[in-house]
Amino acid sequence: MPVLEVGGTHVTAALVDLSGGRTVGEVVRRPLPAQGTAEEILDGIAATAARIDAPAGAAWGVAVPGPFDYASGIALFEDVGKFDALYGVDVRAELSRRMRPVPGALRFLNDADAFGIGECVVGAAAGHERAVCITLGSGVGSAFLDRGEPVNDGPLVPPDGSAHLLSYDGRPLEETVSRRAIRAAYAGAVPADQGLVGDVPDVPGVPDASGVPGVPGVPDVHAIAELARGGDRDARAALEHAFRALGVALAPWLARFGATALVVGGSMAASWDLIEGPLRSGAGTGAGAGRAVRLRFRAAERAHDAPLLGAAAWAARPQSAAVAGHGPHVG
Known part of the structure; x- marks a missing residue:
């Protein structure tokens, strides 16, 4: 099953063997000019698709961030x-x-939904009737899944x-839980006269290292996770505040949806040792107090290929299947 995953800065093409729960052959990932013309973006996607050995007339699964009319x-x-330029x-x-x-x-389906479906098919959400899958990166992406089907409206979901x-x-x-928010929180916690902010080297590939206006050198x-592991109290406090806030915000919806698993993926999931405790604490507040005890908190098991597997599973379904799509996803 051929698939495409379109990200904010890249596009990935692959062939997926759903029966084996894996990609087959080369996974092609190429940069995509997000600020380019419509022709440049579309040509880039098509050129990447041509790099895999897809059969003629195949149904492709295409995971795309929102806002997008997936139907x-x-x-x-x-x-x-x-x-x-694609508007x-x-x-x-x-x-x-x-x-x-x-x-x-x-x-087409939403990229966060593709991730969630992939984790339900062969990952950390497998075997759970109802699961919530979250991606943490530049923002918060989410998928609420009932037996592997995304639920994007109704009283049980946000x-x-x-x-x-x-x-x-x-x-x-996302003013509390996002890459930008966590960096800003850490920058605000470290007094400039301590010299710590300016002394932290810039992060490779991040222009002027911050993205936090007026604060150069913010890691x-x-x-920040490495600093927290090394005993930096401000770093640990910034992370704990963000991930506990995520748990608090999700708590009533986890209870309402009846989720038995909360799976976290995205670039921040590599810091699961620092995420799980505050997230579990936050999810145990209010209406979620009883449910959090029974809820499984899991890091994504297929962080790199879950969206590809999910897109393939979506494309393999009958055409009459419901469309998976929701609003802007910036994770």
Whole structure:
């Protein structure tokens, strides 16, 4: 089953063997010009797809961040900092015209949903009737899954099935739980006259190392995690505050949805040793107090290929299957 995963800065193409729960052959990952023209972006995706040995007429699973009309294949990116040139473009039609061999179908789904489905098929959520899968990176992505099917509306899930629309302490959740928020919290906790902020080396690949205005040299989250492990109290406090806040925000929805597993993936999941405790503590507040005891807290088992496996599983379903899609995902 051929699949594409479109990220904010890259596109990945692969062939997936669903029966074996694995990718087959080379997984091709190429940079994508998120700020480029529509032609540059679409040509880049099609060129990456051509690098794998997909059969003619195959149904492709395509995992794409939102905002996106997944049923019609039309991009709705606008003022989200990526792919703005695709706004209103019929991506299904344009890719079908560009891809060789010509696909039989392009079945789109939200990238966070693809991750969640993948973890349900062969990962940390396997065997759980209801699971919530979270991705932590530049923001908070989420998938609420009932027997492997994404649930994106109704009274049991947050609006649009999207955790990033939740709030904490009267503010949007991502102002507390995100790469930018954690770095800003750490920067604010370290007095400038201690010299620690300026003395921390810039993170390779991060322009001016911060993304936190006016504070040069702020370490990235993985470096803050290392500082926390080394005994830096401010680093540990910044991480504990963020992940406990995530648990508090999710607690009522975990209870309402009846989840038995909470799976965390994304770039921050590598710091699971620092995430699990505060997350579990936060999820045990209020309405979630009793359920948190029975809830399984798990780091993603297929962090690198879960979205590819999920996209393949989605493409293999009957065309009449419900469309998996919700609002903007910035994780």
